[in-house]
Amino acid sequence: MSIEDEIGGWRRTHYSSQLNPRLNNEHVTIMGYIASIRDHGNIVFVMLADKDGEVQLVFKKGKEASNSNSNSNDSNTTTPATTPTASTVVDGYTSIPFSKVKSLKEHSCIAVKGRVKVAPNAPKGIEVVPEELKVLSLARSIPPFSVYSKTFPNLDLRLNLRAIDLRRYYMKTIFRIRHKVLKAIREFLDKEGFIEVNTPKIISTASEGGASLFPVFYFDREAFLAQSPQLYKEQLVTAFEKVFEIAPIFRAEPSRTNRHLAEAISVDVEEAFVDYKDVMNLLERMVTYTIEYIVNNASDELKVVNPMLTVPKTPFPRYTYDEVIDILRKNGYSIEWGDDLSSEHLASLGKVINGYYFIVDWPSSIRPFYTKSNGKVAEAFDLMYNDLEISSGSSRINKKEELIERLKIQGLRVEAFEYHLKVFDYGMPPHAGFGLGLERFLMTIARLDNIRDATFYPRDIDRLVP
Ligand code: ATP
Ligand code: MN
Numbered sequence: 001m002s003i004e005d006e007i008g009g010w011r012r013t014h015y016s017s018q019l020n021p022r023l024n025n026e027h028v029t030i031m032g033y034i035a036s037i038r039d040h041g042n043i044v045f046v047m048l049a050d051k052d053g054e055v056q057l058v059f060k061k062g063k064e065a066s067n068s069n070s071n072s073n074d075s076n077t078t079t080p081a082t083t084p085t086a087s088t089v090v091d092g093y094t095s096i097p098f099s100k101v102k103s104l105k106e107h108s109c110i111a112v113k114g115r116v117k118v119a120p121n122a123p124k125g126i127e128v129v130p131e132e133l134k135v136l137s138l139a140r141s142i143p144p145f146s147v148y149s150k151t152f153p154n155l156d157l158r159l160n161l162r163a164i165d166l167r168r169y170y171m172k173t174i175f176r177i178r179h180k181v182l183k184a185i186r187e188f189l190d191k192e193g194f195i196e197v198n199t200p201k202i203i204s205t206a207s208e209g210g211a212s213l214f215p216v217f218y219f220d221r222e223a224f225l226a227q228s229p230q231l232y233k234e235q236l237v238t239a240f241e242k243v244f245e246i247a248p249i250f251r252a253e254p255s256r257t258n259r260h261l262a263e264a265i266s267v268d269v270e271e272a273f274v275d276y277k278d279v280m281n282l283l284e285r286m287v288t289y290t291i292e293y294i295v296n297n298a299s300d301e302l303k304v305v306n307p308m309l310t311v312p313k314t315p316f317p318r319y320t321y322d323e324v325i326d327i328l329r330k331n332g333y334s335i336e337w338g339d340d341l342s343s344e345h346l347a348s349l350g351k352v353i354n355g356y357y358f359i360v361d362w363p364s365s366i367r368p369f370y371t372k373s374n375g376k377v378a379e380a381f382d383l384m385y386n387d388l389e390i391s392s393g394s395s396r397i398n399k400k401e402e403l404i405e406r407l408k409i410q411g412l413r414v415e416a417f418e419y420h421l422k423v424f425d426y427g428m429p430p431h432a433g434f435g436l437g438l439e440r441f442l443m444t445i446a447r448l449d450n451i452r453d454a455t456f457y458p459r460d461i462d463r464l465v466p
Contacts, residue, residue, distance in 0.1 A: 003100055005134035010111050017052035021125050023116040030055060030128060031111040031136075033167065034104060035147045044101050048110065048128075049147065049167070056119070056127040057112060059101045060093045096133045107139040107164070150304075155452065162457055162466050173304045174446050174453060177294060180301075181442060182246065184293035185267055188286050194242040194269065199232035201248065205416045207231050208368055212251045214262075225250035228435055230370065231420045233270040234396055237431045238423060241272040246438070254461055257343070258450045259388060259440060263459040267441075269393075270433030276372075276379040276395040279432045280358060283383060283391060284316050287356060287441075294445060306447040316383070317357040324359055327352060340366045343387075350387025356444075357384050369406040372397045383436070385444040393434025400424035 013029045032050035042061040047054045094101070104110070114130035143164045145153040150170045152158070158165040165171060186196070202223050206213050207230040214225040229245050236243045245268045253260040269286075271279060292311045294302065302309050319327075328335050331348045341349070341359075360381045364373035371378045372395040380394035397403045400421055407414050414421070439454035452458040457466060 003103055003135050004138055005111075005136060007111065007134070007136060010113070010134060012111075015052045016048070016050050016055040019055055019116060019124065019126055019128070021118045023126070024118045026116050027113065027131075028116055028128065029111065029113050032109070034106050034108050034110060034139075035167075037104060037106055039102070044104075046104065048112065054123065056122045057114070057130055058117075058119075058127050059096065059098070059130055061098045062093045062095065094130055096130060100133060100135070103138070104135070105139040106142055107167070108135060109137040110135055152453075155450065159452065159458065159463065160466070166456070170304060171453070173301045174442070174448070175456070177298055177301050177305065177446050178438075178442050178454070180294055180298050181290055181438070181445060184290040185246070185286060187293070188289045189244045189269065192242070192282070194244045194271075195240050197233070197236055197240070197243045197245050198247060199226070199229040199236070199245060201226045201250070204419075205231075206412075207370075212253060214250050214252050227251055228266060229268050230368070230435075231417075233268055233433065234370065234428075234431060235420070235423050237270050237272040237433075238426070238428060241429070242270075244269045249435075256461060258452075259443075261439065261451055261455060261458055261460055264451075264455070265438040267436040267438055268433065269436075270431060272429040272431045274432050275430070276360075276381055276393060276432045279393055279434055280318075280360075280381055280383075281315075283393065283434050283436070284314055284356075286436075287316075287383070287390075288312060288314055290441075291445065306445065309445065312356050316355075317353070319353070319357060319359050320361045321359060321363065321377075322361070324349060338363045338365055346384075346387040346389070350384075353384070354386055356390070358382065359384060367394060369410045369412060370394075370396050370403065371406075372402075379432075381434075383434075385440075388440055388443065389437075390440050390444065391434050391436035393432065395430070395432045398424070398428040398430045400428075 010029060012031045016030065019028065030048060032048045035047040035049040035054055038045040044059040046057040046059065048057055111134040112128065112130045113132040114128045117127050117129050118125060119127040143161055144157055145165070145168065147167050147169060149168060166175070202216060202218060203226045204223055206224065206227060208227045212227060216223050216225060226249065228249050229247065233243055233245060246265060248263050249266040250263055253262055269279065269282070288311055291309065295309060295311060325335055325337060328345055328348060333345060333348065335345065358381050362378050362380045364371060364376055364378040367378040367380045371380050373379065378394060382389050383391040397406060403421065403424065404414055407417060439451045442448065442454040443451060448454050
C-alpha cells in the first residue's frame with residue numbers, strides 16, 4: 001500500500017526563510033522536498049528544503065520504544081552547516097508512526113505540521129518537531145548527485161535530470177542571480193526611457209546571414225525561427241525611439257562549444273537619433289548598473305558562486321580592430337585586415353586583455369548588412385569579457401538606397417526584404433543598437449565555464465530533451 005497522502009486542506013504557513021527563534025513553540029505547517037536524512041535509530045534528522053532554504057526536522061520515536069535517558073546532545077559532531085546536525089534541545093516525541101518516518105527517502109516531497117523549537121546548534125538556531133506528517137510524493141529513485149555538491153558531476157547526467165539538478169543549491173543560486181540580472185536590466189532600461197517590446201519569432205527572412213537558420217513549416221510556406229529581432233526592433237524605433245526586447249534567438253550552430261546554444265536569450269536594445277558611440281556608453285552603463293545591483297542585492301548568492309565580483313571601472317577600454325590585429329600579429333598570428341576573429345584569436349587576445357573591453361571599427365565586410373559604414377570601416381563594436389563576446393552593436397543604415405546596396409554586396413535577395421525596405425520610404429530616423437547574450441553575461445557574473453549552466457534547459461546540436 002502506498003503511504004502517499006493528498007495535500008487536502010493543508011496549506012503552508014511559513015517558508016523556511018520565515019522561521020526564526022522568535023517563533024519558539026509556535027505551530028507551523030511547512031512543505032518542501034527532503035534534501036538529506038540522518039538516521040540515528042530512534043532519532044531521525046531530516047533537512048527539509050523549500051524555495052528559500054532549509055529547515056531541520058527532528059523526528060524522535062515515541063517514549064515507550066526509546067531510551068529513557070535520551071537527552072541527546074550531539075553538539076560536538078563536526079558536520080557542515082548544511083547537513084542535519086543534532087541539537088542540544090530535542091524534546092517532544094513524535095506521535096507519527098515511526099515506520100512512516102523510516103520510509104522517507106531523499107528528494108521526497110512532504111508536508112509537516114509541528115512546533116518550532118529553539119535549537120542553538122541547528123542551522124538558523126531552530127528546528128521543527130513534527131506532530132503530523134504527509135508524504136505527498138515518495139521518491140522512487142535517488143539522483144546520482146547530492147543537492148549539496150558544488151563540483152560538477154557529469155554534465156550530461158545532470159542535464160538528463162535537469163529539473164532535479166536545479167535543486168542543487170549551486171544551481172539555484174545561479175538562477176537567482178539570473179533573475180536579479182534581468183530585474184536590474186529592466187530597471188535600468190526603464191529608467192533610461194526605453195519601452196519593452198516583443199517581435200515575431202517566426203519570420204520570413206534571415207537578418208544575420210543565412211547559414212544558421214532553423215527552417216519551420218508555416219502553413220503552406222517555409223519560414224524560419226528568428227536569429228535576432230534586428231529588423232523589427234529597427235522598425236519599432238520609428239514610432240517608439242527607444243525599445244528593448246528580452247527574448248529567445250535561434251541559431252543553428254553546428255559546433256560544440258562552451259559558449260553557443262541553439263536557443264539563447266538576447267537583450268536587444270535599439271535607439272533612434274544616436275550613433276554607435278552613444279549606445280556603447282549606454283551598454284557600458286547597463287553592464288555596470290547590473291553588476292552594481294548584483295553586488296548590492298545578491299551578496300548571499302555571490303558568496304556561493306563569485307565572492308570576488310566587483311563593479312568594473314568605466315570607461316571600458318576600447319581597442320580598434322586595427323589595434324587588435326596588431327596585437328595578434330605580435331602574438332604570432334598571420335591575420336589579414338578583413339579577417340574575422342577566430343576563437344583562437346580571441347583566446348590569445350583574452351590572455352593580454354582582461355575584464356570587459358570593446359573592440360570597435362570593424363571591417364564592414366564582416367558585419368551584417370544593416371551596419372552603417374564609412375567606406376570600408378563599420379561603425380560597429382563588440383563588447384568582450386576576456387575571450388568571450390558578450391554583445392555586438394552598431395550604427396544602422398537609415399537610407400534605403402544604401403541598405404539595398406549592402407544587401408546586394410552580401411549576396412542577399414533584395415525582394416525578400418521588401419517588407420522591411422518599405423518602412424524606409426516613410427522617414428527612418430538615424431539609429432543604433434546592440435544585442436547582448438544574457439547567458440554569456442551571466443557567465444561573467446556567476447563565473448561559469450559552460451553556457452549550458454546559464455540556461456534552464458539548454459538546446460544544442462546534441463540535445464533536444466528535456
Ligand atoms: P559568436 O561570434 O560568438 O558566435 P555572433 O557574433 O554570431 O556570436 P551576434 O549575432 O553578434 O553573435 O549576436 C549578439 C550576441 O548574442 C552575441 O554577442 C552573443 O552574446 C549572443 N549570442 C549570439 N549567438 C549566440 C549563441 N549561439 N548562443 C549564445 N549566445 C549567443
Ligand atoms: Mn557578434
